[in-house]
Amino acid sequence: MTILRIAFVLPALLLAAHSATMADPVADFYRGRTITMIVSSAAGGGMDIHARMVAPVLADRLPGKPNIIVQNRPGAGGIVATNYLYNAAHKDGSVIAVIHPTIPFAPLFGEPKTSFEATKFNWIGRIDKSSHLCVAWHTAPVQKIADVMTKELIVGSTGPGSSMASFPYMMNRFFGAKFRVVTGYKGGNDIYLAMERGEVHGRCVLTLNALRSIHPDWLRDRKINILLQLAREPSDAPELKGVPTLYDFAKDDHQRAVMELMFANQELERPVVAPPGVPADRVAALREALREALADPKLQAEVAQRKMTLNYASGEAVARVVERAYAAPKSVVATAVESMRPTE
Template identity: 40%
Template sequence: MKKQIVAALAAGLVAGAVAPASADAVADFYKNRTITLYGAAGGGGSYGVYNRVLAEHLGRHIPGNPTITAQFMPGAGGAKCANFVYNAAPKDGSVIGMLLKYVAVEQAIGRKSVKYDVRKFNWLISAEPVNSVVALWHDSPAKTLDELRRIQVTMGSTGKSSETYVTPTLMNAFMGTKFKVVLGYKGTGAIHIAMEQGEIHGRAASYSSISGTRPHWLSENKVIILGHSGLYPDKDIPGVAPLATLAPPESKAVFEFVGSGSALGRIIVAPPGVPADRVAALRKGLEATLADPKFLADAKKRKMGVQPRSAAEVEALVMKTVNAPADVIARTKTIMQ
């Protein structure tokens, strides 16, 4: 018995020594170092705002208090940034990325631009769900769903992997709308400028990119909001229905599959291969930041949503998406490819 007690005490001392040593190793690594937070969207929209505010606060919640810099890598509807973080970024914890919500859907349907495997990312957290809305400029030639089935309107898009392309294309296929989608815009901010200048009639992108960067569009009735991409009613946009409830019954499963990305929302990842202790420190630091009163005050001032999901919850949603029924993936793929 005495030997067992001594052994247990020794094990406890070793365990107590290991945890601080690991924490010290993480702090030593991050001290006087910079973490780059890459964003998969342009700097002018809601993702840009979120990245910059997060970068202002995250460093003090990571051992060693590294400097956090926000950079932006839009392109290919978010695939450019995801591919970079997965393949080219240093795998030492000095790079993390805020990816677009369709990162798992794009892999599931076999998008050619996808050069990553979502099952191998180190998922860190989701800052909030992102419900995108179909928003038309107030002088659009069509202003209702019925009119959109008869009249063509032009929508701006950043690329085929993005919400800006996916939603109008699915609506054309399964709801009979006549959207003309123009590709090539460098971020949601550029699309918004094009709407204001009369170059295009609308866009499908996050609601917060309007409420956070162009709130006067709402107060001055500059836009008409027809539906949102989420699976459930959104308290921030009462009276606006989920597209899955507007779709014909035989197509509802497709809209729910695609809409699962809205639940993933603003997802933050580290590359594969980052040491486990640094991944744990990044997760803990992000959780603490998203609960930090100073961050929350800034988020409220900038009209940013904060509804975190843990890494485990995010990974479960990702796996559910990539393992969706084959027929649902096939139907979606025929439209989105």
């Protein structure tokens, strides 16, 4: 090889060797690291089951293939976990969360225990979307939604910021319903046990997918009566045939606008979120990894075996839902806030 040729080839070889040794900065950060996925509910509920199925697949799709551990932080209907994520969690992409879908809107609705700005979170995406329901135990005094206008229905809730409380309160104010809300349960499973023990008569809100997965016997053996779909449009699920929607009861356009604002949380079922301040390249990697994870055939088969579903939405789409809610007319927000206050 001539000296002139070596003079041209050697720099190119050195550059190639240098490029090969340069690590992907995102992969370099995640390689060998343990990521914490916080779940804002107690262990064993539908949200927790979804998170634990998704976590290992998400880890495999992230550059660097980190380990992901799931950590439950229940409390105040999801506010405890969300406050922690915003204020105390590391803001480097090593902590993410799956939170209650109502929590992003809690500050908008005046929940005093919140200490976060929902529009500043880094939204990674949505795991699922499902029909939200009000149900009553088969021995409850209320057997259909019309009964709750004349008979008291005691329902369980995790906390004042949860839709398990806000929807019953709204129906009490708008329609004269007679829901009584008992708060303080750590998670959905605790409310299910309370229903079986007779401590409460039922629950608003829960998803059809959670019932199919956790208590298929309740549906099969008619241990519950499904009173209402908390939605604008009825689901085509066979279990919900003939079950009215909350939207059917709206008396005017203003009430319908309030309901649509409150239904926004259904677009965020099982939202995955990172705190503000996470570097943009790591947010992008988390978003892409979640998209790929939810498209994984093995995960889809496992979810289907549990009679649950996956319904992906991008982090950008989730962010738009949150931003749109915070841009709602003040009069609609004010009515929503008033309607969700305790009525007992």
